[in-house]
Amino acid sequence: MSRRPVIERLMAKVVKETNAPAHRPDLAPCWIWTGYCNPFGHGNITLSAEEGRALVHRVTYQHAIGPIPKGLELDHLCRVPSCCNPAHLEAVTHAENVRRGRGGEAARARAATRTHCTNGHAYAGENYRITPLGRRRCRVCAREWASRKRTQMREGAAA
Structure with a gap:
């Protein structure tokens, strides 16, 4: 018995919302992953027994846009960790991702840029x-x- 392609299995567990994120009305609606999420709220999917698990937003980005450039990570422009809409993802440096974030480390990074x-x-x-x-x-x-x-x-x- 062959398994369905990863992207097909992934999209079966995605709910496409009808409204754009409140703080970013310029974005399209979020695609919310309804499967397993890690403690940080990011969706996880099993690719195969050999390949193991992967973050859902990385899979959709790579499927729709291409490889994530070396040294960069994906930033959720919508600020919804379970969103896997590739249009909401931007490849940025770790420092930029932290600056844009919401947590304590992000607040410290923003404070460090104040003049x-x-x-x-x-x-x-x-x-x-x-x-x-x-x-x-x-x-x-x-x-x-x-x-x-x-x-x-x-x-x-x-x-």
């Missing part, structure tokens, strides 16, 4: 320090905060 603090002071020269947790702190803002705090303390002591 100014929230009050608009440049993170340049001697205007910032690195905290023990590895975060940047604006010295101008720290001085302003300390000045306000001292004023509050003096006013509180005088009352």
Whole structure:
């Protein structure tokens, strides 16, 4: 008994949604994998006994677009890990994928690219320090905060 082709077996477990992702209305609707998903929410399919398992979104990308370029990984533009629509996948570097992500590592990567603090002071020269947790702190803002705090303390002591 021969097995059905991988892409045929894969598409049998895909539900094509009718609406585009809310935060990316420019994209086509997601293709949601309804089979087994790993702990990160990515679909898995068995290719064959010899080849083992593969991530579903990688299979659909390779089937529709071609090989994933060496050194790159696929980024879900829709931010839905179980989506396997090849139009929602872009081959990017790991650093870019992390920057675009949602988790703590992604937030740290985005923070590292900031050139100014929230009050608009440049993170340049001697205007910032690195905290023990590895975060940047604006010295101008720290001085302003300390000045306000001292004023509050003096006013509180005088009352």
